[in-house]
Amino acid sequence: MNKQELVDAVAKRLGITKGRASEITELFFSESGVIAAELRRGGKVAISGFGNFETRTRAARExxxxxTGKTITLKASTVPAFRAAKALKELVNRKR
Known part of the structure; x- marks a missing residue:
């Protein structure tokens, strides 16, 4: 499912226009959305039953x-990460 398909699904499920559904989706998932803003501040977003969005630090490495094949040093960096909640994992692995 891509972003547009997500917008379509939200619009259909909530009975709202695709434009309004797009605004809602952007509020959460855009570069200026609430999840990205919280991660930029070094925070964590925990959605019960779904999972946690957080940042992790990658160490500097070769x-x-x-x-060219030349060895270089990669700087330490902070990356976004998602850890699925137990309930989501169980739902995904449930037999149909």
């Missing part, structure tokens, strides 16, 4: 330039 890498290799694929074009």
């Amino acid at each position: 890498g290799r330039n694929p074009r």
Whole structure:
């Protein structure tokens, strides 16, 4: 499911226009949305029964330039991460 399909599903489920559903979706998932804003502040977004959005720190490490083969040092970085809740994992793995 891509973003447009998500918008369509939200519109249908809530009985609202696709424009309004797009606004709601953007509120959560855009670069300026609430999830990204909280992660930028170093916070965590916990959605009960769904999962947690959080940041993790990747340590500096050695890498290799694929074009030249030269070894380079990759800086430490902060990356977004998602950890699914137990309820979501069980739902996904439930036999149909």
